[in-house]
Amino acid sequence: MFNDPISPKASATRPLRFGIVLLPNFTLTAFSGFVDVLRLASDESDMSRHVRCSWTIVGESLVPVRASCGIQVTPWTTFDEAGSFDYVVVVGGLLHSGPPASKATIQFIHDAAATSATLVGICTGVFALMRAEVMDGYRMCVSWFHYWDFVERFPGVDERNLVADRLFVIDRRRITCSGGRASIDVAAAILLRHFEATIVQKALRIMLVDDAQKGNAPQPYPPGLEPATHPKVRRAILLMEQHIGQPLCMAELARRLEMSVRQIERLFTVQTGKSPQAYARQIRIRMASWLLTSSDRTVADIASSCGFSDASHLGREFRKEFGESPNAYRVARPPSQTHAFADA
Known part of the structure; x- marks a missing residue:
């Protein structure tokens, strides 16, 4: 299902492989922003072929997954039939509406952590990574808006490992992102580990993004409001x-x-x-x-x-x-x- 380690600057012999898991009520902006960076960096111009990157939507079944806005996306393959991935990307969304991630989804994430695949949690995807018990000892990015939700759901978490004032955090084989527009930034940061900067910059220019933000860029929360605000x-x-x-x-x-x-x-x-x-x-x-x-x-x-x-x-x-x-x-x-x- 997963893969052997890959070296920086991915080999030209095969695409960099991304398996994307959409949680119930996922946020469409986080998903589409991440995928479009992959799509535009993968091929010449905007031809969108899986040349440098490949991406696959995987799920427990082929039943469509509903985004928070109501749009539905059908997985392309199931967890059991999925091929090898270099990155497993979990896209979250609403916390207080709809069903949580299924047991099969949590097990898939847990199994991925036992391989050399890098796990990526986008938006509230980090909640699913925590449920899968794959974040022990890792620093993780949580949106300022969901900081207290996170602490309340996982009271045993070491708060020194929580980062709620940055766009994303890369800690070894765990990457977590606050969501929204930052999904573009974290996708660019991931691709820069494997491809030349000009390839990534081309994708950003087509998306009319001047430049990707670095992980230490601050999350935009209301002035005077700290991430840990009540x-x-x-x-x-x-x-x-x-x-x-x-x-x-x-x-x-x-x-x-x-x-x-x-x-x-x-x-x-x-x-x-x-x-x-x-x-x-x-x-x-x-x-x-x-x-x-x-x-x-x-x-x-x-x-x-x-x-x-x-x-x-x-x-x-x-x-x-x-x-x-x-x-x-x-x-x-x-x-x-x-x-x-x-x-x-």
């Missing part, structure tokens, strides 16, 4: 972002979090150094600043979309934050320099 605070921030136009009052926010107003205020201050109201205001100001430089919408329209009563209200809050009016901010920052929402 899950209730994470949920509160997501609710704030989802209700920017019509902000939730403190009583409603606390109700949705199943906490008292006093509890959420105390927890927020400890975790972020700000009150919930101040943090929500910062989110709304960041969104307004981004809209000012990335759209031609009026200040009044932006004010309404970001939960301010009118343009004057936005103007007062904007001056407190940036020291200038919304119009002056827009004029001073042309669209090509738009980084306000990410960096504010």
